[in-house]
Amino acid sequence: MMSICNIEAEIKLLPIHEYAFLKSEDLVFSEEVRILCEKNQCGMYGTCWACPPAIGSIEECRKQCMQYEDGFLFTTATKVKNRFDMQGWLDARKEHEKLTDQVVKIFRAHYKDLLILSTEGCMVCKNCTYPDEPCRFPDRMYPATEGYGILVMQQAKLCSIKYNNGPNTVTYFSLILFNRRNNKEGS
Numbered sequence: 001m002m003s004i005c006n007i008e009a010e011i012k013l014l015p016i017h018e019y020a021f022l023k024s025e026d027l028v029f030s031e032e033v034r035i036l037c038e039k040n041q042c043g044m045y046g047t048c049w050a051c052p053p054a055i056g057s058i059e060e061c062r063k064q065c066m067q068y069e070d071g072f073l074f075t076t077a078t079k080v081k082n083r084f085d086m087q088g089w090l091d092a093r094k095e096h097e098k099l100t101d102q103v104v105k106i107f108r109a110h111y112k113d114l115l116i117l118s119t120e121g122c123m124v125c126k127n128c129t130y131p132d133e134p135c136r137f138p139d140r141m142y143p144a145t146e147g148y149g150i151l152v153m154q155q156a157k158l159c160s161i162k163y164n165n166g167p168n169t170v171t172y173f174s175l176i177l178f179n180r181r182n183n184k185e186g187s
């Protein structure tokens with residue numbers, strides 16, 4: 001069976017800030033996170049296929065996650081000028097999504113069928129097709145981790161990953177769910 005060590009060796013070459021492997025049974029879900037989505041705290045609610053309501057109820061999202069046994073949570077931490085540096089935040093998010101693509105490529109080379117969750121919204125197309133047409137790139141569209149009802153702050157703590165990396169630093173998270181036994185080499 002493909003060893004996690006082999007994946008780790010490849011992942012360590014990427015500019016990931018911190019990471020942890022976890023079991024999906026240890027995922028921290030909360031209905032409250034969805035309430036924040038509905039209050040449109042990040043401004044992405046109902047704007048794309050990657051966010052609620054398009055991704056379904058918290059229960060549906062949780063069920064989807066539970067089809068996987070294993071998870072890989074990771075962060076990037078990027079310096080910005082100050083908390084009003086919107087361009088800095090946007091650039092940091094773009095870099096994080098680019099890195100997520102690279103991590104996904106490694107996992108896809110080794111495992112069949114992944115569920116990939118990342119930052120809020122979707123940055124793939126300039127204009128999202130939501131809600132009129134289906135998503136143009138379902139393979140590149142990563143739903144929002146918190147949109148899925150995962151309490152990232154608590155999840156990070158449980159995984160010994162820092163949620164906050166200090167002043168003027170933006171920390172973004174992605175989560176890849178997979179099944180170790182579902183590796184492409186076969187067991």
Ligand code: SF4
Pocket residue numbers: 048049050122123124125126127128129130134135136137138140141
């Ligand atoms: S890939 Fe394009 S169509 Fe699909 S959710 Fe993202 S922006 Fe929308």
